[in-house]
Amino acid sequence: MIVLIVLLLVLLILILFLFFKIKKIQKDNILLRQQLLLSQLNPHFVFNSLSAIQSFMFRSEAHLGSKYLASFAKLTRLILENSRTQLCSIEQEINTITHYLELQQLRFDNKFSYKIVVDDILDKSMILIPPMLTQPFIENSIEHGFIHMSEEGLLTVSFKASGPKHILIEIEDNGIGIELGKTQLMTNGEKYKSLATKITRERIEGIRKSMGLKVELNIIDLSKENPQKHGTLVTMRIPINHG
Amino acid sequence: MVNAVIIDDETKVREVLVLLLRNYCPNVHVIGQANSVKTGYEVIVKSNPNLVLLDMQLSDGNGFDLLRKFSSISFGLIIITAYQEYAIRAFKYSAIDYLLKPIDPIELSNAIDKLSKTSENNLINQQFEALLANTESKNPPDKKIVLKTIDEIHVINTSEIIRCEAHNNQTTFIIQDYETVTVSKTLKEYEDLLSEDGFVRCHQTHLVNKKHVKDKNYIPVLSFTMSNGDIVPISYRKKFLLKKLA
Numbered sequence: 001m002i003v004l005i006v007l008l009l010v011l012l013i014l015i016l017f018l019f020f021k022i023k024k025i026q027k028d029n030i031l032l033r034q035q036l037l038l039s040q041l042n043p044h045f046v047f048n049s050l051s052a053i054q055s056f057m058f059r060s061e062a063h064l065g066s067k068y069l070a071s072f073a074k075l076t077r078l079i080l081e082n083s084r085t086q087l088c089s090i091e092q093e094i095n096t097i098t099h100y101l102e103l104q105q106l107r108f109d110n111k112f113s114y115k116i117v118v119d120d121i122l123d124k125s126m127i128l129i130p131p132m133l134t135q136p137f138i139e140n141s142i143e144h145g146f147i148h149m150s151e152e153g154l155l156t157v158s159f160k161a162s163g164p165k166h167i168l169i170e171i172e173d174n175g176i177g178i179e180l181g182k183t184q185l186m187t188n189g190e191k192y193k194s195l196a197t198k199i200t201r202e203r204i205e206g207i208r209k210s211m212g213l214k215v216e217l218n219i220i221d222l223s224k225e226n227p228q229k230h231g232t233l234v235t236m237r238i239p240i241n242h243g
Numbered sequence: 244m245v246n247a248v249i250i251d252d253e254t255k256v257r258e259v260l261v262l263l264l265r266n267y268c269p270n271v272h273v274i275g276q277a278n279s280v281k282t283g284y285e286v287i288v289k290s291n292p293n294l295v296l297l298d299m300q301l302s303d304g305n306g307f308d309l310l311r312k313f314s315s316i317s318f319g320l321i322i323i324t325a326y327q328e329y330a331i332r333a334f335k336y337s338a339i340d341y342l343l344k345p346i347d348p349i350e351l352s353n354a355i356d357k358l359s360k361t362s363e364n365n366l367i368n369q370q371f372e373a374l375l376a377n378t379e380s381k382n383p384p385d386k387k388i389v390l391k392t393i394d395e396i397h398v399i400n401t402s403e404i405i406r407c408e409a410h411n412n413q414t415t416f417i418i419q420d421y422e423t424v425t426v427s428k429t430l431k432e433y434e435d436l437l438s439e440d441g442f443v444r445c446h447q448t449h450l451v452n453k454k455h456v457k458d459k460n461y462i463p464v465l466s467f468t469m470s471n472g473d474i475v476p477i478s479y480r481k482k483f484l485l486k487k488l489a
Contacts, residue, residue: 051259054345107255
């Protein structure tokens with residue numbers, strides 16, 4: 001009898017424990033999603049982009065103005081859509097990145113150009129990835145990597161196959177490099193902590209917990225490998241999900 | 244004629260400001276532009292403008308970094324910002340005008356009109372000093388608030404404000420050892436601003452400083468007695484404050 005009661009109690013505790021653990025994961029997920037949404041709809045990006053669009057109106061360049069306004073609307077819609085789903089196709093991801101980059105080019109007066117490269121063997125419409133993992137790093141390249149450069153920046157985002165089961169996303173820029181970028185952002189001697197890296201690491205952890213998808217993130221300052229080069233390379237290796 | 248300098252790290256925003264000023268504020272003449280703390284300082288020193296339109300986010304720092312380079316200022320100041328909660332609060336305390344991006348042309352011309360009316364330098368500098376004092380450290384011991392009336396400026400330590408009272412859309416400040424000051428802003432605005440300095444809205448028309456609440460009364464109505472002897476009513480909805488304060 002006593003054994004039965006103890007057993008029941010243990011079972012009850014176990015159930016309660018699991019229940020709260022699941023609750024916590026769900027809560028973390030919601031928090032993460034909110035953070036992600038905020039980092040993608042970064043107020044500085046949003047309102048400065050709108051200001052840039054406003055400038056076309058005052059110069060009576062209605063065509064360009066409405067082109068960028070449409071781009072802005074499409075990007076906002078895609079980001080809102082992405083915030084509801086855990087996976088999107090490479091095609092949709094490229095769409096989102098393209099609108100984002102177009103608006104950033106407008107904001108930064110074409111201080112940089114970009115390339116998006118996709119391996120032919122990848123089925124763009126069927127392979128699914130967590131949306132906008134690349135965005136915080138693209139933002140860093142543009143807002144910190146290129147900003148102090150006199151020559152034009154080049155940003156390359158590539159989607160490559162990596163073995164039979166993985167996809168490799170690379171974000172490479174020829175900016176000042178992450179090490180120098182960090183020292184320039186030092187405030188009062190305090191070392192700058194990259195928000196992009198922090199948010200992405202948390203998100204990768206969340207993706208692992210909720211979907212069992214293990215994303216490997218690597219950030220390399222290119223000058224460390226070859227002193228003649230400068231820039232940052234971010235790589236993310238993701239197990240393939242097929243829609 | 245107002246000579247203006249525009250400091251913003253976004254080229255397109257500077258462009259749009261030039262165009263807005265040309266269209267809506269024809270008496271403003273843009274004499275210089277800059278995109279950073281360093282170049283902004285140089286342009287101001289070199290061209291001695293009457294008006295500076297300053298963005299909070301610059302390529303090598305922020306608007307505060309630039310303002311701290313001056314010990315006093317001889318120009319009107321309008322802050323421009325995309326979004327910066329902390330910064331906006333600081334400017335509200337100093338009653339310095341700020342505009343949010345994208346800029347509303349009417350708000351811009353209103354802000355410039357207002358500035359040209361209070362163009363006396365020592366007034367601007369009082370606001371400026373309060374701003375610098377408040378932003379020197381995260382939690383300044385004596386936070387200052389600037390109260391701007393039609394023809395005067397009062398710089399007050401928030402700890403010396405006993406209470407605020409609403410009259411229509413105006414707010415009257417009752418201040419320790421100081422004259423009564425009435426400002427044409429709503430009590431709600433000051434409630435939002437001063438809530439982090441220990442001010443509590445106890446009634447539709449009253450905002451009290453917790454530090455100055457001396458006693459509570461139940462008869463004839465629920466009320467607080469303040470440090471200067473004023474009796475302030477408490478609305479029934481806020482009666483829980485009786486337990487929390489005094």
